[in-house]
Amino acid sequence: MDLRSLRYFCAAAELGSITAAAERCHVAQPSISHAIAQLEAEFELRLFSRSKKGVSLTPAGEEFFQQARQLLSNAGQMESRFKARKRTPLLVGIHRELASRDSAWLVQLLSRTLPGHQLEVRVQPAQTTDLWLTSARRSPAGYRFVSLLDQQYHLLTPKGWPLSLPLTLEAALAYPWIDRLDCEQRGALLRLLPQLGQHSQMQVDTEDLALSLVQHKQGVTVMALSDDTDTLPDDIQHYSLQGLAPQPLLQRQLGVAVAATIGEEVELALGLS
Numbered sequence: 001m002d003l004r005s006l007r008y009f010c011a012a013a014e015l016g017s018i019t020a021a022a023e024r025c026h027v028a029q030p031s032i033s034h035a036i037a038q039l040e041a042e043f044e045l046r047l048f049s050r051s052k053k054g055v056s057l058t059p060a061g062e063e064f065f066q067q068a069r070q071l072l073s074n075a076g077q078m079e080s081r082f083k084a085r086k087r088t089p090l091l092v093g094i095h096r097e098l099a100s101r102d103s104a105w106l107v108q109l110l111s112r113t114l115p116g117h118q119l120e121v122r123v124q125p126a127q128t129t130d131l132w133l134t135s136a137r138r139s140p141a142g143y144r145f146v147s148l149l150d151q152q153y154h155l156l157t158p159k160g161w162p163l164s165l166p167l168t169l170e171a172a173l174a175y176p177w178i179d180r181l182d183c184e185q186r187g188a189l190l191r192l193l194p195q196l197g198q199h200s201q202m203q204v205d206t207e208d209l210a211l212s213l214v215q216h217k218q219g220v221t222v223m224a225l226s227d228d229t230d231t232l233p234d235d236i237q238h239y240s241l242q243g244l245a246p247q248p249l250l251q252r253q254l255g256v257a258v259a260a261t262i263g264e265e266v267e268l269a270l271g272l273s
Helices: 003-015 018-025 029-043 059-086 103-113 186-192 194-199 207-215 264-269
Strands: 048-051 054-057 088-094 117-123 131-135 143-158 177-180 200-204 221-225 236-240 251-259
Touching: 003 018, 003 029, 003 054, 003 059, 018 029, 054 059, 088 103, 103 117, 103 131, 103 143, 103 251, 143 207, 177 194, 177 207, 177 221, 186 194, 194 200, 200 207, 207 221, 207 236
Parallel strands: 088 117, 088 131, 177 200
Antiparallel strands: 048 054, 131 251, 143 221, 143 236, 143 251
8 A cells, every 4th residue: 555546546436437546646547546445455445435426435345444644645745745844945046038928837847847945936036046947948057957847939920910821020010029039039020021110110138018918909929838737828929930931030948947956856856967
């Protein structure tokens, strides 16, 4: 018996469904079924009655469920009490450009990777940091970069604004351009299309503000997106820029930059040792 098997069992008991338990626990359905079978074999009990509607606890399963739930609660209290004592702080810097849509996903992933540490996340901190949440191009000197997410630059327009297809960058110049001062590829875009500066209706320095302006039909802009983590508002449409510019210009890698002075435990967790 282990705590993971008990968690899977309790999820199935609470939801009355193996499938729903698998979704809650973020595992495949056979993992839940296998854990329950192991518990039934180990304790020589029939824990569930199974039907087309799902699963329900047997009388023995109900008693087992109460004990398992109490055991998991006690384990959670122990973990919170004693692990919190050992957590060491890590100062994590994040570039201003990422302190919006991408920040929550990156911080969540880093927190799961480093559960024994307390993350102190600061936007553009003045002091030296242990880690930076950043892009590969903006990784500070003296830090080692670990890629966590690949993104592609897209053209963003208000929904309903027509563009002729196949798309050309010149076609975007039919509309007012929202010039993102925080975009790390701004210089490269201006070199590729110098006329962008002439079509710039306004300049903004945050991604969130640029998105809001596109939503309110004030113009178009470019932004790095990921199919895995990004969900745009329904009133914004986006177009891939594949084939319209050199490939390096269209890509952005997000990840964590690790200071050379970081401890071995963190390096191991991030796959650097």
